[in-house]
Amino acid sequence: MRDTAEKVDLSACRLCVIANRGSGKKDGDEQVAAIRDALTGKVAELALRLTDRGDQLSRLARQAVEDGFDIVLAFGGDGTQAAVAGALTGTDTLMGVLPGGTFNYFARDLGVGETIEDALATLLDAKAKPVDVGQIENLIFLNNVSLGAYPHILKTREGIYKRWGRSRLAAYWSVLVAMRRLRHPMHLVARVGGEERHFTTALVFVAHSAYQLDSFGLDGADAIRAGNFAVLIAKARRPLPLLQSAFRLAFGLSAKDNDFDLIITDSLTIETGRRQQLIAHDGEKTRMVSPFHLQVRHGALKVLVPADGSSKTKDAKA
Known part of the structure; x- marks a missing residue:
């Protein structure tokens, strides 16, 4: 058995x-x-x-x-x-x-x-x-973890749904409202294999679902099947291109690889300039303390x- x-x-x-x-x-x-x-x-x-x-x-x-x-x-x-x-x-x-x-x-x-x-x-x-x-940290996730714009989209969407009900229009409006509030991108350090990489970004998406990446039209699905994360870090800093990237991730639309820097690894640490950060994980939200240690449990x-x-x-x- x-x-x-x-x-x-x-x-x-x-x-x-x-x-x-x-x-x-x-x-x-x-x-x-x-x-x-x-x-x-x-x-x-x-x-x-x-x-x-x-x-x-x-x-x-x-x-x-x-x-x-x-x-x-x-x-x-x-x-x-x-x-x-x-x-x-x-x-x-x-x-x-x-x-x-x-x-x-x-x-x-x-x-x-x-x-x-x-x-x-x-x-x-x-x-x-x-x-x-x-x-x-001590939290298990199956599909993805994200920082920055996406957790705030989820938070804003919940409030709009509660007030106006669930609809596609309300979902799109929640993205617009959330993005209007995100005026300052994150400054973060990603540590992978003893090396540091510095980024200024408004969206980090740590993918662990090959199916989800395939549906988004992004590279990295094969790396996930091989036992890694595909870490997507949005290059956009200005509102309009970031809004376009966030829309694609938020609604599962086809995304463009040149929207993101891609890191393939099964273990990394992400440190942001804020002590506490709102984290989205598999559609839920949790406040966590930086730095964040991520690993694949094989x-x-x-x-x-x-x-x-x-x-x-x-x-x-x-």
């Missing part, structure tokens, strides 16, 4: 579902019921632990590990997946992924399926695969993927 080279015998496993009902899916309760129905009788023991609060996900996942479950199944968006992965990284507990968010980059990277139905089919015929995760998370090695993910846009 623990052998990562062999197909997982689901009938011999104790499985706990961690579901985030606050991921934004209106039919979340119906989907949770569908998950329960699909797994009932297929596993040795099934438990469902639900929450409407994202800050409770890590605690629920840690408790599931302590309770001895063989598999912890995360249902929700990339923020939910990252919270559960943070509790499971470095343990023998297997992680299953059920996409329930907007972009679901982690599920797409793994090839487990972009719908609940496909992901459940993967779970019923799966093998365990060790995968890399990113870490910044093979530190065991995830269920299709047993035959195939992928249920559609190709990313070039």
